[in-house]
Amino acid sequence: MIQETLVTTINLQGDTHIAPMGVHVEQDQYIILPFRPSTTLDNLLVNKTAVINYCDDVRIFAGCLTGRRDWPLLPAQQVAGYYLADTLAHTELQLVRIEDDDTRPKLFCRAVHTVNHKPFQGFNRAQYSVLEAAILISRLDRLPGEKIQAELDYLRIGLDKTAGERERQAWDWLMAAIEQHRRGVQV
Ligand SMILES: Cc1cc2nc3c(=O)[nH]c(=O)nc-3n(C[C@H](O)[C@H](O)[C@H](O)COP(=O)(O)O)c2cc1C
Incomplete structure (x- = not known):
């Protein structure tokens, strides 16, 4: 099973990097x-640790792909790193082995610590729409414009019917990024 999560890692200077990843x-x-x-x-590869954040604030997914990477963090408990202050739960990981690849290496990790912070609130179609639109944005250079537009038109149905304020804001950031891309501005 692939879980769409936010992965937090730190560099040698201790700066945290947040990235949406399907784990x-x-x-x-x-x-x-x-x-x-x-x-x-x-x-x-440097620190051998990561934190997986299970987060329903889809603004963080959309934000990371549109230059908004500054989200509140708290220190992890058993590995070097941080988790997202707003996450529902997080798992702290230790890197065990690597299957290297020129395009997409596989990093095998072991869970060392999991914490539940807040209850799961149920599925929401607008959150799904934002996640799918964010994935499209991460592939803007590789997908034809018509395919992107057709998928966005479909995703907007669930968004319009079920979004709250966070989902609408995340969607607006993504649509602004697509518009910039259409005008030839680097996203
Ligand atoms: C829901 C979602 C899942 C993603 N999964 C992956 C993934 O498994 N691997 C990947 O390289 N990028 C994935 N991306 C795109 C990355 O988040 C994005 O390209 C990011 O900048 C990765 O590079 P970084 O480690 O340099 O931040 C995903 C994006 C979204 C929105």
């Missing part, structure tokens, strides 16, 4: 697959 979860094994080049990959 493959098999029992207590977590596999992170960053496409090269990746700050998450660099940080994991």
Whole structure:
């Protein structure tokens, strides 16, 4: 099963990097697959630790892809690193082994500590729409414009019916990024 999470890692200076990543979860094994080049990959190779954040504030997913990476953090308890202050739960990971690859290495990690902070609030279609739109944004250079527009038109249905303020704001950031891309501005 692949869980769409926010992965937090730190560099040698102790600065935290936040990145949305689909993490493959098999029992207590977590596999992170960053496409090269990746700050998450660099940080994991240096520090051998990461934190997985299970977060329903989709502004953080959309924010990381639109230049808004400054979100409140708290120190992890058993590894070097930080978790998102607003996350519902987090798992602290230790890197166990790497299957290297020129495009997308596999980083096999072991869970060392999990904390639940808040209850899961149920599924929400607008959150799904934002996640899918964020994935489209991360592939703007590789997908045809018509496919992106067709998918956004569909995703907007669930968004319009079920969004709260956070989801609407996240969607607006993503749409502004797409508009910039259309006008030739680097997102
Ligand atoms: C829901 C979601 C899942 C993603 N999953 C991955 C992933 O598994 N691997 C990856 O390299 N990028 C993934 N991305 C795109 C990255 O978040 C984005 O390109 C990011 O900047 C990764 O590079 P970084 O480690 O340098 O930050 C995902 C984006 C979203 C919105």
